[in-house]
Amino acid sequence: MKKNTIILAATGLIFSLSGCSFDDGTTVNVKTSLVSTTLASADGTRGLETSGCGGSYVACITPDSVTGKAYYAGMIVGTSNGLSLGPMIGSVRDPSTATAFADSDLQAFDFSQQLAITGSPTLGGPIPYPADSLAYITQFHVYFGFVDTKLTLGSSEGHSFAGIHMIRQVMADITGTDFKKGDLLYHSGATGDFMWCVDGSGCSSSTRPTTPISNSTIASYSSTDPGNKTIPSFFMSPTSSTIQVKKSDLTNPANTNTFKVDITMTNGIKFTTAASSWSSIDKMVAAFRLPASPGDSNSGFSAAITYTP
Numbered sequence: 001m002k003k004n005t006i007i008l009a010a011t012g013l014i015f016s017l018s019g020c021s022f023d024d025g026t027t028v029n030v031k032t033s034l035v036s037t038t039l040a041s042a043d044g045t046r047g048l049e050t051s052g053c054g055g056s057y058v059a060c061i062t063p064d065s066v067t068g069k070a071y072y073a074g075m076i077v078g079t080s081n082g083l084s085l086g087p088m089i090g091s092v093r094d095p096s097t098a099t100a101f102a103d104s105d106l107q108a109f110d111f112s113q114q115l116a117i118t119g120s121p122t123l124g125g126p127i128p129y130p131a132d133s134l135a136y137i138t139q140f141h142v143y144f145g146f147v148d149t150k151l152t153l154g155s156s157e158g159h160s161f162a163g164i165h166m167i168r169q170v171m172a173d174i175t176g177t178d179f180k181k182g183d184l185l186y187h188s189g190a191t192g193d194f195m196w197c198v199d200g201s202g203c204s205s206s207t208r209p210t211t212p213i214s215n216s217t218i219a220s221y222s223s224t225d226p227g228n229k230t231i232p233s234f235f236m237s238p239t240s241s242t243i244q245v246k247k248s249d250l251t252n253p254a255n256t257n258t259f260k261v262d263i264t265m266t267n268g269i270k271f272t273t274a275a276s277s278w279s280s281i282d283k284m285v286a287a288f289r290l291p292a293s294p295g296d297s298n299s300g301f302s303a304a305i306t307y308t309p
Contacts, residue, residue, distance in 0.1 A: 026123040028250040030257040032088040036111035036265045040064045048157045060267040069106035069145040076139040078130035087119040096228045100173035106145040136242040143233040144171045158276035168194045172231045178208035182219025197282040213286045232295030249309035263303040
């Protein structure tokens with residue numbers, strides 16, 4: 001079977017019906033894996049970097065692992081705005097209507113493994129699926145329920161927190177749990193649960209406190225663009241090459257239609273304050289950021305997609 005690869009970089013909302021799939025009666029089965037071959041456990045990267053982190057970040061590090069749960073992933077195929085091939089992950093047809101995520105709709109992922117998550121995207125809609133000459137991916141987007149990153153801090157980097165740390169970024173209210181959009185939780189990497197943090201009081205709350213530490217950009221996210229108005233997603237668009245996804249390949253019952261999304265995580269965890277200012281664990285957690293600002297055009301996640309019909 002042939003393979004095609006596309007290089008992607010994060011970008012913003014450039015299409016008119018983000019996340020919408022309209023059923024024209026043609027549904028195909030796909031397998032999508034979110035992976036990273038640039039994790040610290042794979043390339044040996046260790047230690048905080050204090051330059052080249054991008055933007056206003058003052059420190060960055062390559063995580064040891066990235067795991068979590070995803071709600072939906074989709075692709076824009078063709079040059080006409082509004083055509084979405086989704087769901088690439090899970091069974092939710094239209095993420096734009098969600099105001100919270102049900103835990104039962106979330107699919108586990110692990111960037112260190114080629115964990116294939118199944119989906120059944122619908123082809124076409126108000127705009128028919130494009131002809132082969134136009135059937136190229138122009139954008140990939142994913143909604144995360146939460147993202148867990150594990151990182152290892154050295155002992156001589158201006159802080160007193162050497163060792164393994166795990167931080168959870170919650171992307172949406174998750175029904176049936178205390179998780180709220182924007183929440184940042186922590187645990188030490190040992191066996192145990194993620195705990196909420198309170199500024200100046202550490203990270204020891206097993207239930208959500210009144211004023212937990214959170215990422216204010218995510219917590220207050222709202223959008224006037226088409227697509228989900230309250231829950232941000234991460235967008236990636238082609239930068240250097242194209243990949244063709246023919247309808248005839250997608251609908252061929254002999255094909256597996258496997259998409260591998262290899263996300264670059266080198267120095268992928270960012271911090272807004274210097275390690276020397278981390279007087280307590282909650283200060284480190286408050287400074288934590290994922291590499292991409294969700295739902296907007298800031299630079300961030302980049303990835304290579306390999307498609308095997």
